[in-house]
Amino acid sequence: MCDTVVVVPEQGPVxxxxxxxxxxSEAQFVECHEAxxxxxxxxxxxxxxxxxxxxxxxxxxxxxxxxxxVNEHGVAxxxxxxxxxxxxxxxxxxxxxxxxxxxxTSRTADDALEQLIELTENFPQGGRMLHxxxxxxxxxxxxxxxxxxxxxxxxxxxxxxxxxxxxxxxISNALSIEDDFDRIHERAYRxxxxxxxVRPGEGFGFARAFSNRTITRLSGAKVRRACTARxxxxxxxxxxxxxxxxxxxHGEETPGRSWKYEAPCAHASWLPTMTxxxxxxxxxxxxxxxxPTVWATGTSSPxxxxxxxxxxxxxxxxxxxxxxxxxxxxxIWWAHERLHREVLADYQRRRVTFAEDRERFQxxxxxxxxxxxxxxxxxxxxxxDWLARTREIQTTRLPLLTRLxxxxxxKVGAVxxx
Numbered sequence: 001m002c003d004t005v006v007v008v009p010e011q012g013p014v015x016x017x018x019x020x021x022x023x024x025s026e027a028q029f030v031e032c033h034e035a036x037x038x039x040x041x042x043x044x045x046x047x048x049x050x051x052x053x054x055x056x057x058x059x060x061x062x063x064x065x066x067x068x069x070v071n072e073h074g075v076a077x078x079x080x081x082x083x084x085x086x087x088x089x090x091x092x093x094x095x096x097x098x099x100x101x102x103x104x105t106s107r108t109a110d111d112a113l114e115q116l117i118e119l120t121e122n123f124p125q126g127g128r129m130l131h132x133x134x135x136x137x138x139x140x141x142x143x144x145x146x147x148x149x150x151x152x153x154x155x156x157x158x159x160x161x162x163x164x165x166x167x168x169x170x171i172s173n174a175l176s177i178e179d180d181f182d183r184i185h186e187r188a189y190r191x192x193x194x195x196x197x198v199r200p201g202e203g204f205g206f207a208r209a210f211s212n213r214t215i216t217r218l219s220g221a222k223v224r225r226a227c228t229a230r231x232x233x234x235x236x237x238x239x240x241x242x243x244x245x246x247x248x249x250h251g252e253e254t255p256g257r258s259w260k261y262e263a264p265c266a267h268a269s270w271l272p273t274m275t276x277x278x279x280x281x282x283x284x285x286x287x288x289x290x291x292p293t294v295w296a297t298g299t300s301s302p303x304x305x306x307x308x309x310x311x312x313x314x315x316x317x318x319x320x321x322x323x324x325x326x327x328x329x330x331x332i333w334w335a336h337e338r339l340h341r342e343v344l345a346d347y348q349r350r351r352v353t354f355a356e357d358r359e360r361f362q363x364x365x366x367x368x369x370x371x372x373x374x375x376x377x378x379x380x381x382x383x384x385d386w387l388a389r390t391r392e393i394q395t396t397r398l399p400l401l402t403r404l405x406x407x408x409x410x411k412v413g414a415v416x417x418x
Contacts, residue, residue, distance in 0.1 A: 002067070002080040003172045003264040004143045005228050005246055006150045007238055008165050013288040016145045017243035018078040019302065020058060020067035020281040024268040025413030026131040027061045027325040027333045028281040030298045030310060032317040035072075035104070041322050043097055046123065051104030056294055056312050058281040061325035062131055065096025066103070068283050072312055073107045074292040076145045076285045080173050081129075081138035083215035085197060086157035088137040092126025093119075095140025095155075102144075109146040113153060113162060116142060120155050121185070131324075132412070141171055147287045152177060156210035159188040170228040172264075174221035178205030220262040227251055228264055240295055240307065240366050243284045248303040255303070255347050265303045267344060270405030281333075282307065295365070298376070299336035304343055304351065306358060306379050308365045309372040316373055327414040332380045338415055339387045341406055345396040353393065354386040 007015040020028060033055045039048045041064045057069030068078040079095040098119045106112035130136050141154040143165075150165035154175050161181040184206065192198050192209035202208075231246035232238075251263035268278040282302040286293040295307040310317065327334050343350045361382060365375050396403065410417050 002078070003224050003228055003247070004068075004078040004080060004170065005232060005243065006143045006145050006165050006169045007232065007235075008145070008150045008167060008169075009238065012237070013286050014145050014147055014150055015238050015243060016070070016076040016078065016143065016150075016283075016285040016287060017247060018068045018143075018283055019247050019264050019266070019279045020078075020283075021266045021277055022060060022067070022280045023131045023133070024278040024280070024300070024337075024409050025415070026280060027331070027337075027413075028058055028067065029061060029320050029331070029333060030056070030058050030281070030296050030317050031319045032056050032312050032314045033319055034314060037319070042101075043093055046093060046097060046101060046119075052107055053104060054312050055100070055103045056310055056317065057100065057103065058283055058296065058298075060096075060131065060280075061320065061323060063094070063096060064322055065094050065098070065100045067096060067281060069100065069103045070283075070285045070287075070292050070294050071103045071106065072292075074146050074287045074289075075103060075106050075109055075112050076287060076292070077103055077112060077142055078283075079140045079142045080171055082141045082154060082156075082173060082175050083212040083219070084139050084156035084175065084210045085195070085212055086139065086159065086210065088139060088157075089124040089126030090137075092124035094127065094129050095125065095142065098123075098140070099142060109144045109149040109151060112144045113151050116144070116153055117160060117162075120160050121158050125155065125157065141175065143169070143171060145287055147289045154206065156206075159185045159191060159210065161185070161188065161206040168229060168232050170225050170232075172221040172225040172228070173219045174216045174225070175207035175211045176225075178207050179203055181206060223251070223262040224264055227262075240284055240286070244302070244307055244362070247279075247282050247284075250303065255344065265301070267301065267340075268405075268409070270401045283310075298332050299340075300333070301336070301340040301343075304340055304358070305336060306362050306365055306382075308375050308379060309370060311372050313372070316376065327416070332376070332383065334413075334415070335380060335383045337413070339383055339390065341410065341415065341417070342387060342390045344406065345398055345403075346393055347397075349395065350390045350393045353389040354382075357382070358386070
């Protein structure tokens with residue numbers, strides 16, 4: 001489950017922002033890969049990603065593909081799971097694989113769209129897509145943007161539709177393109193009609209024909225999409241803080257208490273609808289003709305974290321091995337996740353112990369001449385301080401089943417408690 005926003009103004013830079021929402025003990029790392037290194041570890045059978053571009057991306061530790069990324073030419077791509085009536089293959093490739101190939105080989109958003117179309121039509125979507133729930137599979141939708149152009153690209157198996165973005169566009173785990181597409185697979189309508197998915201007397205819409213409405217409804221996609229759209233409505237001169245506000249929105253729910261995933265900033269719980277619904281990484285990109293500027297949390301729970309400048313530096317964001325990562329206190333992702341789980345025990349009271357410090361540090365990180373290496377190092381030090389403050393609040397207000405759920409998750413990831 002994810003939420004992605006793209007803003008294409010009449011004048012000025014294009015903006016891209018995404019929350020990656022996945023399983024709670026699935027570490028996700030910000031990495032920078034050189035153009036000539038993107039073929040390393042690529043899933044067998046995919047075209048080699050010998051690219052034109054250095055990539056800055058956020059990648060789940062165990063997979064080759066990425067949840068979101070920006071290349072040095074200013075192409076940004078984020079993908080989301082969508083649930084369709086088309087069968088997902090047991091063997092195949094994930095949308096995360098597709099988008100890393102597209103990032104490595106594209107100089108413009110239009111290039112990336114063509115690459116995604118080619119991959120979607122010629123390679124099956126399927127295989128392992130989640131860290132622990134390995135049988136859960138889905139198709140993907142994508143937002144693709146550069147400093148001039150942006151697209152929403154949605155798939156259902158080999159079938160697809162694409163829509164050019166003007167103004168604000170948000171996607172949240174649901175097919176959204178109906179008959180307003182700019183491009184579409186040449187056989188999409190005929191296939192849907194042959195399957196009986198186009199009702200007599202009803203016009204063809206890609207989402208209406210191909211969407212699995214039951215799972216889509218359970219994902220809370222409609223409510224989350226409305227949240228991000230509402231957060232960005234009426235903005236004239238976009239700034240990073242507008243997107244931080246959208247990505248940290250909890251709606252009307254207390255974190256960890258909802259039975260359904262209905263806010264962009266997600267915190268997992270024991271309920272079946274929420275076990276794979278935690279925000280595990282967040283990214284914002286300003287796509288300007290002079291070059292991209294990126295901010296990333298490098299952590300889960302953006303509401304408790306800090307968006308920091310993320311330059312295209314393989315030294316600062318060194319690639320990690322593709323592995324089933326477990327707790328490592330040297331990694332900011334794991335250190336922050338330990339803090340996050342402590343705060344959840346009594347979110348409202350524990351969060352305020354460091355809220356003012358966090359806000360001051362966030363403001364400093366958005367200054368134009370800040371030293372990226374220094375603020376990433378400072379954030380890691382702040383996490384230890386904030387954890388100590390959090391533990392001064394001894395109460396817990398989590399329901400019993402939620403406490404048991406998080407106890408189990410801490411064992412799975414070998415995350416120290418107490």
